[in-house]
Amino acid sequence: MxxxxxxxxxxxxxxxxxxxxxxxxxxxxxxxxxxxxxxxxPAEIQAAYLGTYMPGPSGGKAAxxxxxxxxxxxxxxxxxxxxxxxxxxxxxxxxxxxESGACDVVLVLGAEKLKDRGGRGLPRFGHPLxxxxxxxxxxxxxxxxxxxxxxxxxxxxxxxxAVKNHYNGARNPKAHLRMEVTEEKVLKAPIIxxxxxxxxCCPTTDGAAAAILCRxxxxxxxxxxxxxxxxxxxxxxxxxxxxDPTFDYLGFRSTQMAARQAYKxxxxxxxxxxxxxxxxxxxxxxxxxxxxxxxxxKGQGGSLVAEGRTSLSGDIPINPSGGLKSFGHPIGxxxxxxxxxxxxxxxxxxxxxxxxxxKLGLAHNVGGPGAVSCVIILGNN
Amino acid sequence: MxxxxxxxxxxxxxxxxxxxxxxxxxxxxxxxxxxxxxxxxPAEIQAAYLGTYMPGPSGGKAAxxxxxxxxxxxxxxxxxxxxxxxxxxxxxxxxxxxESGACDVVLVLGAEKLKDRGGRGLPRFGHPLxxxxxxxxxxxxxxxxxxxxxxxxxxxxxxxxAVKNHYNGARNPKAHLRMEVTEEKVLKAPIIxxxxxxxxCCPTTDGAAAAILCRxxxxxxxxxxxxxxxxxxxxxxxxxxxxDPTFDYLGFRSTQMAARQAYKxxxxxxxxxxxxxxxxxxxxxxxxxxxxxxxxxKGQGGSLVAEGRTSLSGDIPINPSGGLKSFGHPIGxxxxxxxxxxxxxxxxxxxxxxxxxxKLGLAHNVGGPGAVSCVIILGNN
Numbered sequence: 001m002x003x004x005x006x007x008x009x010x011x012x013x014x015x016x017x018x019x020x021x022x023x024x025x026x027x028x029x030x031x032x033x034x035x036x037x038x039x040x041x042p043a044e045i046q047a048a049y050l051g052t053y054m055p056g057p058s059g060g061k062a063a064x065x066x067x068x069x070x071x072x073x074x075x076x077x078x079x080x081x082x083x084x085x086x087x088x089x090x091x092x093x094x095x096x097x098x099e100s101g102a103c104d105v106v107l108v109l110g111a112e113k114l115k116d117r118g119g120r121g122l123p124r125f126g127h128p129l130x131x132x133x134x135x136x137x138x139x140x141x142x143x144x145x146x147x148x149x150x151x152x153x154x155x156x157x158x159x160x161x162a163v164k165n166h167y168n169g170a171r172n173p174k175a176h177l178r179m180e181v182t183e184e185k186v187l188k189a190p191i192i193x194x195x196x197x198x199x200x201c202c203p204t205t206d207g208a209a210a211a212i213l214c215r216x217x218x219x220x221x222x223x224x225x226x227x228x229x230x231x232x233x234x235x236x237x238x239x240x241x242x243x244d245p246t247f248d249y250l251g252f253r254s255t256q257m258a259a260r261q262a263y264k265x266x267x268x269x270x271x272x273x274x275x276x277x278x279x280x281x282x283x284x285x286x287x288x289x290x291x292x293x294x295x296x297x298k299g300q301g302g303s304l305v306a307e308g309r310t311s312l313s314g315d316i317p318i319n320p321s322g323g324l325k326s327f328g329h330p331i332g333x334x335x336x337x338x339x340x341x342x343x344x345x346x347x348x349x350x351x352x353x354x355x356x357x358x359k360l361g362l363a364h365n366v367g368g369p370g371a372v373s374c375v376i377i378l379g380n381n
Numbered sequence: 382m383x384x385x386x387x388x389x390x391x392x393x394x395x396x397x398x399x400x401x402x403x404x405x406x407x408x409x410x411x412x413x414x415x416x417x418x419x420x421x422x423p424a425e426i427q428a429a430y431l432g433t434y435m436p437g438p439s440g441g442k443a444a445x446x447x448x449x450x451x452x453x454x455x456x457x458x459x460x461x462x463x464x465x466x467x468x469x470x471x472x473x474x475x476x477x478x479x480e481s482g483a484c485d486v487v488l489v490l491g492a493e494k495l496k497d498r499g500g501r502g503l504p505r506f507g508h509p510l511x512x513x514x515x516x517x518x519x520x521x522x523x524x525x526x527x528x529x530x531x532x533x534x535x536x537x538x539x540x541x542x543a544v545k546n547h548y549n550g551a552r553n554p555k556a557h558l559r560m561e562v563t564e565e566k567v568l569k570a571p572i573i574x575x576x577x578x579x580x581x582c583c584p585t586t587d588g589a590a591a592a593i594l595c596r597x598x599x600x601x602x603x604x605x606x607x608x609x610x611x612x613x614x615x616x617x618x619x620x621x622x623x624x625d626p627t628f629d630y631l632g633f634r635s636t637q638m639a640a641r642q643a644y645k646x647x648x649x650x651x652x653x654x655x656x657x658x659x660x661x662x663x664x665x666x667x668x669x670x671x672x673x674x675x676x677x678x679k680g681q682g683g684s685l686v687a688e689g690r691t692s693l694s695g696d697i698p699i700n701p702s703g704g705l706k707s708f709g710h711p712i713g714x715x716x717x718x719x720x721x722x723x724x725x726x727x728x729x730x731x732x733x734x735x736x737x738x739x740k741l742g743l744a745h746n747v748g749g750p751g752a753v754s755c756v757i758i759l760g761n762n
Contacts (some may be wrong), residue, residue, distance in 0.1 A: 061620050062462060062463075062464075063462075063463050063464070063617050063753060064464070064617055064619070064620030064749055064752040064753060065620060066617075067617040067618065067619065067620065067752075068619055068620050068621065072617075073616075073617065073618050073619065074616050074617075074618065074634070074635075074638040075616065075617065076470075076473075076614075076615035076616065076617070076642075077463075077615075077617040077753075078461055078463060078470055078473075078474060078615070079461070079462045079463060080459055080460070080461060080462075081443060081444075081460045081461075081462060082443070082444050082458075082459060082460060083443075083444070083445070089457075089459055092457070092459075093459060093474060093477075095481075096474075096477050096478050096481040096483055097477050097481075098481075099480075099481035099482060099483065100476075100477040100478075100480035100481040101480060102477055102480065233457075234457035234458075234459070235454075235455050235456065235457065236444050236445055236447075236448040236453075236454065236455075236456065236457070236458040237448065237454050237455065238445070238448065238449055238454065239442050239445030239446060239448065239449050240449065253455070254455075257455040261457075368445055371445040371448075372444060372445060372458075
C-alpha cells in the first residue's frame, strides 16, 4: 500500500460564518480550487468521497449534493461519517479506493454548514446519563480537569495554546478568527465549562476543503511537487470513554492506536514528523494529543507549548494553520482542511506561517469525544 | 481487482417492528450469526464498515456503536451513508479495503431502526419545491404514472409484483410481512399515492444484516463454499431527477450506470445472472429496475412478472427473499440483507424459497429517489 497514492491538488474555502453561502457553493469553491491547483479537468475524476458529519436543512444531501454541485455524474460518490474524524476518514477511504486498483484519480471533499441548522442545532452526544453537561465542552472539560490535577498544570498553560494558534491563524487569510489574543485575554474570558473559557474553545464554523488523490506513479503527469501519502490509521475505541473504567482521563487511546498504525505504515517515528495539524477542539485537547501522537511524554504537552517548541519556529510546529481554534471547525471539512495545510506547507507555500524545511507533515482528528481518531502522514522521508 | 474478495459468512436478524430491540442488539445479533457462519473469531476482524442511513435517538451512534456492541476496538470502523444504497455501498467499500491490501478480513454490517425515531420521523427529501407530496411514495408515484401511461400498463401489473414478493416472503422466516396477498387484496387496498396502494409500498422496518469479507485466496481457510465477489458498481446521478429535463420518468440512469460498471467488472451480461435481489421499495420500482438492470427491454418489466419469469421457478427469479416489499426495508440494512440472501441462495440454503442451481446472484439498491444506485454481483461464472 505504501507510496501508492499522492495528492496532486488541494482547495479550501475561507472558513467562517457563511450564512449566505450554500453547502453546494462551498463544495464548488473548494473543488474548483483543487481542480485548478492540480491542473486537472473535472471529467478526469473517477470517484469521490464526501466527508460530512451532518447533512440537514442547510447541510445538503451528502453524496448527491456533491454530484450535483460539480456535475460529477455516473461515477461512485460515497459519503463517509465518523464524528470529528469525518474528513480525515474520507481521505483515508479515498486512498483505499486508489490502492484497490478500482480507480486512478479520486476527489476527497469535506464540507459542513454548522451555523445555519434550521433551528435544530447540533445533536447531543455522549451517554444518556450525562444529561447535564452533555456537550463537547462539558465532556472534554472533565478530562482536562483530571489532567490538570494529575500533572499540576494551570489554566495559563492552556492559554498558551490559544495564544499560539491565534497567532498562526492571524497569518492565515482563510482562517475564521483572524486575530491574535493575549494570555490575559484568554484567562479573563467568560467560562464555558471550567477550565475552558471562551478562547479555549474552537468556534462553530462553516467551510469546505478538497484534495485530489492520484496513483503515485501517475502523479508527475500533473505536477512535479505532488505530495505522497506515506501512512494512515483509524482507530475506534469505546464511544463511552468517560464510563470506561480503564479510562484515565489523561488522553485518548484512539489517537494512540491510529498514530501507531500510521507511523508503522509510513516507516516513521514521531521524531520524523516536521510539523502537525492536531485536533485542538479545546486547548487541552492539543496538549493531550501532542502526547498521544508521541511528540513528547505524557504530562509534557504543556511544557512543549510553554517552551515554544510547537510554535512556527519551534522544532515541532503544531497547527501552523491556526488549528481548529482559530481556523474554525466545520466538522466534516476540518480533516481535509488539515490535509490542505500539510500539502501547502510541504510545498513551501505556507506564506507568513511557513514552517522551516518540512519533510513529513501529520494531520490528526479525534472525535466522539475521544472515541475515534484518524491520522494521516504526508510528505517524503 | 476481480476475484480478490470472497464472502465467508453472513448473518441477518428477523426484520420487523423491533421496538424492544436496541440498535446495538441488532448489530450483535447479525454480527454473531455471521461470525458463527464463517467460523471466525471476532478478534480476526481487521476493519469494519457500517451502513446506517440515519443514526438518531434510537438509531445509535454509527461507527462507535458498532465498536461498542461487538467490543471491536482499536481497528478502523467507517460509517458509510448513501441514501437507500447505503448497505450495498458499505459492502462495496469493504471490498475496496481488502483489494487495497490494507486488510484481509472485513466486517460489513448494515443496521437501521426506523420505527422508533423519538418522535422525529424520517427526514423529508427531494427538492424544496416539492413541498406537497415530497415523500418517497409521492415521488416514485410520479414516475410510475408516467411509465404506466407510456406503456399502457395498469395497476394489476403492479399488483403481480406484490403477490409474487409476498409469496416469497411468506416462505422466509426472517421476513417482516410473512403473509401471502391476492391480486384483489392489493388492488382494493387504500391508496397511498396513486397508483400505489398500501400493498404497493414496502413497510417501515427495523433490522440488521452482516457479511464477512476475506481475501479470496485466504477464504478456503474458513469454508469451502465461500462466495466470490465478481463485480460491483456505484453511480450517482442528479439528486433532483424529477427536475432534470433529460429525465424520462421511465427508469433510473443511476441503476443503468451502476449495473454497467458491475457487469464489466464481473465479465458478465444480464443473461448470466441466475437471480437478483432488486430494490422494490414500490412495486413499480421492481418493474423498472429489472429493465434498467438489463433483464428485459424497457417497457417489458410488466410482462416479465406477468409471465412468471421472475417467480421462484422462473428463468430470472427476482427477490426470492420477499424483497423490500415483504422482507422490509431498514434503509442501511437492506443492501447487506440482499447480500445475505444472495449468499444463502448460492450456497443452496434458500430453504422453501431456493432458486434452481444459481451461479451468479445480483444485489441492487436505488435511492435518492433515483439519484444513487449500487449493484453487487456474487457467485461463480
